[in-house]
Amino acid sequence: MPRPIPRIDIPHTDLWTALFERKDKPFPDSQVLYQCPVTGRNYTYASLRRTTEQLGSGLRRHFSWQKGDVLALFSQNCIDTPAVTWGCHWAGGIVSPANPAYTVRELVHHLKDSGSKALFTQRSLLPVALKAAAESGISRDRIVLIGEERDPGFKHFTQLLDEIPRGTRAKLVPDEDLSFLVYSSGTTGLPKGVMLTHLNVVSDMFMVNSAEGELLKWNRDKILSVLPYYHIYGLQCLVHFPAYSGLTTVVMSSFNLQNFCSIIQNYKITYTYVAPPILVHLAKNPIVSNYDLSSLRMITSGAAPLTKDLIYAVKDRLGIEVKQAYGLSETSPVTHVQRKWDVGMGSNGPPLPNQIVKFVDPDGNEVPTGQEGEVWIAGPNVFKGYHNNIAATLASKTPDGFFKTGDLGYEDEHGNMYITDRVKELIKFKGFQVAPAELEGLLMGHDSVHDVAVIGSYDESIASEVPLAFVVLKEGMEKNEENAQAIVKWLEERVARHKRLRGGIRWINEIPKTASGKILRRKLKNILAEDVKDAKVKAKL
Structure with a gap:
């Protein structure tokens, strides 16, 4: 059975009412919520x-x-x-x-x-x-x-x-009317519209506040907004949560390391939400040493897993505690948050209130504590369905309301969740979702490409997966660097920056597939792993 999870009271209301007609607001109407560091303009x-x-x-x-x-x-x-x-x-x-x-x-x-x-x-x-x-x-x-x-x-x-x-x-009608239609990449091609009702978003806002609100106070803390607002992670944690909690958030238009550090120093930022690549900068980039970041006491990282080495590197260099969170567009998004950085390290922490979380084997049976299974989540924060896509909705939600996340993980005896792998084929580049099928569909339109498969390749230097393409060339084409770069450049002109083939091209004679034609990506990942292993051996010689 799923482990019991605490419950909190969540008002059955729309988002505007939850924010602007509340009776328990602890901060004054004059409190600054959003501050532009460039112009000085604020709300x-x-x-x-x-x-x-x-x-x-x-x-x-x-x-x-x-x-x-x-x-x-x-x-x-x-x-x-x-x-x-x-x-x-x-x-x-x-x-x-x-x-x-x-x-x-x-x-x-x-x-x-x-x-x-x-x-x-x-x-x-x-x-x-x-x-x-x-x-x-x-x-x-x-x-x-x-x-x-x-x-x-x-x-x-x-x-x-x-x-x-x-x-x-x-x-x-809070549980029927939509507040947001956010787009999440699917494995079968172009992004799918995730329908989030007002109650979905209000529920998750209250759930986040039940944990983060204990750590952050409107008259003491300031947040730096660097995660993109178009992404549900940034939208919930850096738009909704500050408005509800009364926290001042200083808003960056996009990430730049020098600006990031300068704002922390000048505005005495105490807290921020990031993705792992920013933590790599904080742990290793020499630019960071030029700034006083002593006001920053804690960071929450989401969108992709963190290594313990990176958590310790930031703590050892800057004294900043780094904890992890987990969520998906379909869950509005946050479902798990570490309460303390060194409790359940490497995990996403325990579940937020009002949810049911279980781990399921391929046959649909719940597995015992400590055993790996696909993460299924039910709760008031789980989305209504995919816009104009009944088939995808039925495939991802069970009749009793569980969302099949596509992530593999397990729960320890204290309720902390560890994510170990993904069932889905999505590539996560710096927290952005990249659908292999979309890139494959485009690449098949290149004059030199006979067949192609795209997978994620982990790049330690940025603590992120990057898209990499295995390409079968058409007859008569040469497997050289010039042709590889031409294909990479061609795709760059057709996709957003986060979908570029930063992992490059690997030539292959045949894409491994099942009898029904499904790409065997695990075999390609094994080939890549062997290539990396061989390269490391050669580097030592």
Whole structure:
């Protein structure tokens, strides 16, 4: 049987109500929640609430916004993101964040699949946004800018704000109406829309607060926002959680090590959420020594597993404690968080409240404590289903509400969860999901490629997997570095940065497959492991 997990009270309400109509807010309305370190501009709790109401009303007036309309948000991190998000919710809309590194092809899929009625973006992203919007049927007058830069040809979101909000806030059914449509890569190709209801997100926010709220106080701590807001990890932990807990978060548009360290030093940052590659910098990069990071007392890392060596390296060099968390887009996302960095080290910690977590063998039977199985999770934070994809929903959710994560792991006697492998074929590059099938489909369109298989190759220097392609060349083509680089470059022009073949090309005479044609990726991983082993032996000689 699954281990008993504590329960907390979660209000049956929508996200806007949970944030802005609460009776137990411990911090003042003047508390700064989101701070831009470049311009000095910020949002207090009071100005944030007012802006959401003004924008929600303005969306109705300018765009005849209806309950259930989807607003696509194609942007780097920006202090305007929370106001736009909850302004859309005030009007009954659904927010669908898109990766700012998307190519036109990828953004078109996102806009079409989500059925977006408007596109909020930034001036620097207009070249991609304009082309994708045109192909998706979104008119220019529904492309709206956020952030500091303006363009005379497009509305800025501040021009949509009604000085006095008109009408009333949309009435929502928390466990039915969607708050977000986030996109998660699947093994079969293009990303799938993950439907998160208001209750899903509110539940996870309260679950996160039950653990992190014990560690962080609004009148003592400051958070650095560096994880991308379009990703559910950043969205929950760095947008929703600070607004609920009253923590000031200093917002970086994207990661840069010098800026990261400078902000920690200048704003006396005490806490941040990261992915493992940032920890590699903190452990090894000489630039870090130029800054005083003594205010930073703790880091939570998610998106990919950490090695104990890396945790100790950061602690030994900087005195900073690093703990781990686990979650998925489909679970809103956080399901597990370490409470203390040195308790259950190497694990993701125990489950957050109000969930049922079990570990299941290939036959669907629950395995005993300490034995490896696929992680299945049920709870109020588990998503409604995949947008326009009933087959994928049925394949991933059981009739009694468990989500099959596709991750293999086990639980120790104290309830700490350790992730050991993945059932799914997804590659995780710095926390971003990369679907091998999508890259394979594109690579098959290259003139030199006869057959191809893509796998993840672990790169110790960045503590992350990178995509690597095994390629069977067409007859007459030479297996040389020039052709390999040509294929890598060709793919770069067609995908977002995180999907590039950073692991390079490996030539192979035949892709190993089952009789039914399924790629045997485990055999390819074994071939790669042997290549790495041989290279290390040669290096010692």
